[in-house]
Amino acid sequence: MEPIERHTIAVLVDNEAGVLARVIGLFSGRGYNIESLTVAEVDPDSAVSRITVVTSGTPMIIEQIKAQLDRLVPVHRISDLTDGGASVERELALVKVRGSGNKRVEALRIADIFRARAIDSTNNSFVFEISGSTEKLDAFINLMRTLGLVEISRTGAVAIARGAKGI
Amino acid sequence: MWGRLLFDWKRWKTMAKRKLSGSDIVIQSLVDAGVDTIFGYPGGAVLPIYDALFKQNRLKHVLVRQEGGAVHMAEGYARSTGKLGVVLVTSGPGATNAVTGLTDALMDSIPVLCLTGQVPTHLIGNDAFQEADTTGITRPCTKHNYLVRDVNKLGQIMQEAMHVARSGRPGPVVIDLPKDVLINEAPYESGKKPAVKHKTYRPQIKGDNAKIREAVELIAKAKRPLFYCGGGVVNSGPRGSKLLTEFVRMTGYPITLTLMGLGAFPATDKKFLGMVGMHGTYESNLAMHDCDVMINIGARFDDRVTGLISEFSPGSKKIHVDIDPSSINKNVAVDVPIVGDCASVLAEMIKVWKETKPRKDAKAINSWWGQIDKWRKRDCLGYRQSKDIIKPQYALERLQALTKDRDTYITTEVGQHQMWAAQYMKFNKPNRWMTSGGLGTMGYGFPAAIGVQMAHPKATVIDVAGEASFQMNIQEMSTAVQYRLPVKVFILNNEYMGMVRQWQELLYGGRYSESYTASLPDFVKLAESYGAVGLRATKPSEVDDVINEMLSNDQFTIADIAIDKGENCFPMIPSGAPHNEMLLGPEDEAEKPVSEEGMVLV
Numbered sequence: 086m087e088p089i090e091r092h093t094i095a096v097l098v099d100n101e102a103g104v105l106a107r108v109i110g111l112f113s114g115r116g117y118n119i120e121s122l123t124v125a126e127v128d129p130d131s132a133v134s135r136i137t138v139v140t141s142g143t144p145m146i147i148e149q150i151k152a153q154l155d156r157l158v159p160v161h162r163i164s165d166l167t168d169g170g171a172s173v174e175r176e177l178a179l180v181k182v183r184g185s186g187n188k189r190v191e192a193l194r195i196a197d198i199f200r201a202r203a204i205d206s207t208n209n210s211f212v213f214e215i216s217g218s219t220e221k222l223d224a225f226i227n228l229m230r231t232l233g234l235v236e237i238s239r240t241g242a243v244a245i246a247r248g249a250k251g252i
Numbered sequence: 253m254w255g256r257l258l259f260d261w262k263r264w265k266t267m268a269k270r271k272l273s274g275s276d277i278v279i280q281s282l283v284d285a286g287v288d289t290i291f292g293y294p295g296g297a298v299l300p301i302y303d304a305l306f307k308q309n310r311l312k313h314v315l316v317r318q319e320g321g322a323v324h325m326a327e328g329y330a331r332s333t334g335k336l337g338v339v340l341v342t343s344g345p346g347a348t349n350a351v352t353g354l355t356d357a358l359m360d361s362i363p364v365l366c367l368t369g370q371v372p373t374h375l376i377g378n379d380a381f382q383e384a385d386t387t388g389i390t391r392p393c394t395k396h397n398y399l400v401r402d403v404n405k406l407g408q409i410m411q412e413a414m415h416v417a418r419s420g421r422p423g424p425v426v427i428d429l430p431k432d433v434l435i436n437e438a439p440y441e442s443g444k445k446p447a448v449k450h451k452t453y454r455p456q457i458k459g460d461n462a463k464i465r466e467a468v469e470l471i472a473k474a475k476r477p478l479f480y481c482g483g484g485v486v487n488s489g490p491r492g493s494k495l496l497t498e499f500v501r502m503t504g505y506p507i508t509l510t511l512m513g514l515g516a517f518p519a520t521d522k523k524f525l526g527m528v529g530m531h532g533t534y535e536s537n538l539a540m541h542d543c544d545v546m547i548n549i550g551a552r553f554d555d556r557v558t559g560l561i562s563e564f565s566p567g568s569k570k571i572h573v574d575i576d577p578s579s580i581n582k583n584v585a586v587d588v589p590i591v592g593d594c595a596s597v598l599a600e601m602i603k604v605w606k607e608t609k610p611r612k613d614a615k616a617i618n619s620w621w622g623q624i625d626k627w628r629k630r631d632c633l634g635y636r637q638s639k640d641i642i643k644p645q646y647a648l649e650r651l652q653a654l655t656k657d658r659d660t661y662i663t664t665e666v667g668q669h670q671m672w673a674a675q676y677m678k679f680n681k682p683n684r685w686m687t688s689g690g691l692g693t694m695g696y697g698f699p700a701a702i703g704v705q706m707a708h709p710k711a712t713v714i715d716v717a718g719e720a721s722f723q724m725n726i727q728e729m730s731t732a733v734q735y736r737l738p739v740k741v742f743i744l745n746n747e748y749m750g751m752v753r754q755w756q757e758l759l760y761g762g763r764y765s766e767s768y769t770a771s772l773p774d775f776v777k778l779a780e781s782y783g784a785v786g787l788r789a790t791k792p793s794e795v796d797d798v799i800n801e802m803l804s805n806d807q808f809t810i811a812d813i814a815i816d817k818g819e820n821c822f823p824m825i826p827s828g829a830p831h832n833e834m835l836l837g838p839e840d841e842a843e844k845p846v847s848e849e850g851m852v853l854v
């Protein structure tokens with residue numbers, strides 16, 4: 086068996102009705118994994134959106150995913166950020182923690198270490214905003230579990246290639 | 253005459269500036285794109301288009317009896333001409349009835365434009381009468397689809413949709429048309445349109461030159477080469493087949509074709525080894541297994557062809573030419589991938605071959621042909637003729653013999669008869685063979701034949717049918733009769749879903765669960781009830797007479813050929829088996845039980 090790889094793929098699409106359904110339908114219809122998927126318009130003038138999808142599969146499957154994405158009519162361009170040289174990848178999470186006393190102090194201390202910001206606080210709760218790699222967010226969230234974790238909202242990864250060149 | 257021309261010109265000039273209703277834009281766009289025939293069925297949501305159709309005479313509308321039939325007709329029309337097939341159906345049930353045909357066209361890369369009616373834009377999403385989420389439903393079974401919300405975008409979308417359906421790897425495209433969009437008006441410029449330059453969709457036509465040179469070098473050095481070609485060559489037009497034939501003859505190498513590729517290379521040429529795959533010839537499959545260089549042009553390594561992937565042609569270097577990058581390295585990893593149109597790449601290959609004048613390994617090639625001739629001697633398509641019972645193979649051999657000098661087009665339904673037709677009918681030209689390969693849609697062949705006959709009114713068009721499949725779109729008899737189409741339905745009647753029965757015999761201990769077709773109609777009387785011709789043969793001695801009579805009349809005709817009910821289709825590579833483990837006939841069947849792994853495959 087070929088090894089399973091994790092790839093982050095950026096897809097530039099026309100921001101038209103149904104385009105996200107096309108992309109998601111392709112993944113579900115063909116049985117590909119979606120670990121995360123984010124989408125937002127990045128060029129309002131030409132109505133182009135950027136989808137960042139994190140997926141996994143054997144190298145042959147990853148190639149197939151890219152070819153299939155490229156085949157969709159409203160897709161402008163795709164870029165495999167895992168294959169195409171160095172890139173940076175970030176994710177943002179909002180993490181709600183409830184507690185008092187020592188646990189509350191400990192939560193704040195850990196947030197500080199992780200450079201998470203408290204963007205909402207009450208007498209017995211915080212909402213932290215944290216950004217970074219997916220692994221960093223996982224680690225932070227894991228630590229919060231014993232400190233009164235209530236709820237998590239994550240964006241999924243966005244990524245971009247390092248250096249001066251555009252996609 | 254000049255007066256008339258002048259008048260038309262003036263009319264055209266004013267038309268060019270005029271505002272048209274959405275319905276008129278639909279029709280004018282089709283006319284401007286050279287469409288002459290559409291297959292459809294009316295309903296509330298498309299009444300504005302039907303009204304516009306009524307007022308013009310440039311588009312011929314063929315009224316079908318069920319929308320599913322319309323799409324297969326458009327497929328037959330398209331596959332036999334290389335042109336776009338156009339369908340018009342109403343919203344809701346009209347659109348959902350079209351889904352099977354759309355999926356069929358997607359699987360077999362057939363250019364089809366399907367116009368569907370939709371409830372008015374302000375009602376979309378309200379569960380309005382005959383509303384269905386047509387773009388949602390058809391997204392996975394079309395190459396692309398559109399919902400038009402603004403009549404001002406309609407002209408552009410029509411043009412783009414036809415371009416997408418026809419170009420690159422062809423396929424079905426749906427345009428969903430809300431009723432208010434059909435009624436509203438927008439400016440439309442009539443006349444010939446410049447070629448579409450799409451902002452994102454640009455299929456690659458020309459192959460990479462370095463790769464083509466690499467391929468030619470590999471081809472030249474081969475010791476046991478084999479061309480394996482498919483539907484992509486047919487898709488690339490008659491020129492593709494011409495160039496393929498030229499290149500194969502230049503090299504002197506053997507060639508096999510897929511079910512979808514039949515006709516892309518002349519079947520009567522000695523270099524043709526017959527069809528490849530599950531029901532392909534012994535020599536083709538063994539050559540696939542043993543070759544050292546496989547030259548795949550426009551075929552997609554379908555599982556009916558590869559059999560067990562892990563043992564598929566283990567020792568060969570593989571070249572793959574395909575216009576769709578997603579077809580390459582999908583099932584089988586290849587050594588020299590070339591993305592491009594078959595005709596364009598073949599022209600380049602021929603150029604490079606002539607330029608480099610390669611020296612072939614004549615000795616190796618000779619002994620390869622020697623080996624192939626030994627395989628050929630097995631005569632894998634031989635069968636035991638009978639005096640009393642009509643063997644399906646015999647019926648088709650006679651059909652082939654009695655039609656070979658005519659301008660003939662063959663369509664098929666799905667099942668044993670389809671495979672026998674592929675084995676025993678000989679196609680020397682492309683676009684003469686219409687069959688449902690990828691989806692395997694029973695009920696395809698008869699409407700497809702109607703579509704073919706619409707495009708080629710003078711030709712002999714025959715649907716080689718099974719009695720079960722024919723019943724899946726049997727309602728279209730009324731269409732054939734209405735348009736006086738002399739389509740011939742040649743039923744190989746075994747009273748069974750023969751292909752199912754065969755699998756049950758081979759894999760399920762002969763437990764023939766629900767595969768017998770009870771209560772069959774009397775097909776002769778059935779034809780007569782439509783005012784058409786019905787014929788029957790029950791003995792081998794009657795076959796020629798029935799065929800001759802079928803061919804000599806100019807009416808819609810059903811020929812009911814009562815064949816051996818127990819006949820199985822051989823050769824056969826059971827699912828999950830490698831190419832060199834073929835069943836050649838009934839004798840093998842007992843010896844080689846099908847593996848458990850194979851049981852889960854279809």
Ligand SMILES: Cc1cc2nc3c(=O)[nH]c(=O)nc-3n(C[C@H](O)[C@H](O)[C@H](O)COP(=O)(O)OP(=O)(O)OC[C@H]3O[C@@H](n4cnc5c(N)ncnc54)[C@H](O)[C@@H]3O)c2cc1C
Nearest residue numbers: 482483484487510511512529530531552575594689690692
């Ligand atoms: C009961 C049954 C039994 C079957 N048994 C067999 C069998 O024994 N043998 C067999 O071969 N098939 C068999 N089939 C059919 C099989 O399922 C496939 O449909 C068929 O093998 C596919 O043919 P193909 O590879 O030529 O591809 P097609 O489906 O014709 O696809 C064409 C390929 O060419 C590419 N292409 C399209 N246009 C161009 C162009 N202009 N230039 C370059 N490339 C282009 C496409 O991207 C695609 O990859 C059977 C089907 C049924 C229903």
Ligand SMILES: Cc1ncc(C[n+]2csc(CCOP(=O)(O)OP(=O)(O)O)c2C)c(N)n1
Nearest residue numbers: 667668669694718719720721748749750751
């Ligand atoms: C719409 C559809 N339903 C079911 C099948 C499965 N199937 C494949 S072949 C076959 C039997 C076809 O019987 P018939 O048309 O009589 O042809 P024969 O095999 O007897 O020649 C069936 C049911 C199919 N291919 N298509």
Ligand SMILES: [Mg+2]
Nearest residue numbers: 718719748750
């Ligand atoms: Mg039958």
